[in-house]
Amino acid sequence: MKSHLKERSLRSPRPLLSNPRPCVQTHSRTQLFPGDIVEYPRNKYFSHFAVYYGERDGVAYVAHLTCRDSDSKLPLFGRALRSEVKLDPLELLGKKYKVSNMLDDSFSVRDFYGAVKPDIDQLIGRQLTFDILFHNSEHQATLLRYGVKKSQQIERIYAHIQPAWKNLFEEKQL
Template sequence: MALTLSKHDMKPQPGDLIEIFRGPYQHWAVYIGDGYVVHLAPPSEVAGAGASSVMSVLTEKAIVKKEELWDMVGTDQWKINNSLDEKYEPRPVHVILREARALVGKELPYCIFRGNCEHFANELRYGKAESRQVRKAGEVAMVAGLATVVGLGFVALAGALFGGSKKENKNTQ
């Protein structure tokens, strides 16, 4: 279950997923203890700036970084979010931490749709690379696309019904 607490109340445990709210999207990290997180970030990102740069979606490579939680979060809102615990069994904490630490400094392929920071964090915690942001965005795009198709269908239907009658009127006069 997701928690939203004040800065002073938040006490993540090693292996917890941290969701950081960065405007239109969320950035994700894994808490590894002692005030540090591991996260997947574009190489151009500077510490504390977060993944808010345009480069975070345009790059094909990303670096696994270890940073202090407060430096990485900056002034953004954040919460502990292990909500996929309801769907998947979390891996043992020592496995999450071992793998997270082993990946620090490595360059990994990055794709906003198939390999973003949320995929990375969920893969560490659950062994499943999943991104609810991408799934939600896909659902919104599908609904918007369907609405566009339906809207175009109505325009075409109206054109056929009302456009054709003008033509017929010209022919009968």
């Protein structure tokens, strides 16, 4: 996977923001740096994730995986065939957010300008498949920052469900 990402980043993408730079959010005192994972809590169980891209004309931007079929709130069976990575203003996704570089202790952080930004530039507008279990916004954000697809929120839910499934299989009810 990493070689594929490097291969894509060798192409010369058209820059989306001329000079991405850090953003300081005064209302929440959160300082963001390009490449940071931004978490937007949605409810008790799930959050939406994005990668901080930089600032242009005083507006902070994030890249995130989103369903293009915005009229369908819940994708069928947790999948939406028409999804894409979009670049949107930071606060368009929500006023409440936090930096969530949750895997920094486990994985190497990829260089923003050498790897992450070129990958984001290549992904903008390309059709991707959203899958709540295997390719959600958290998977996309960790793939960009670390080069590894991980979703801790799905892993937490799976940890609760897996023992019940195991029992049903052992009892031959599934």
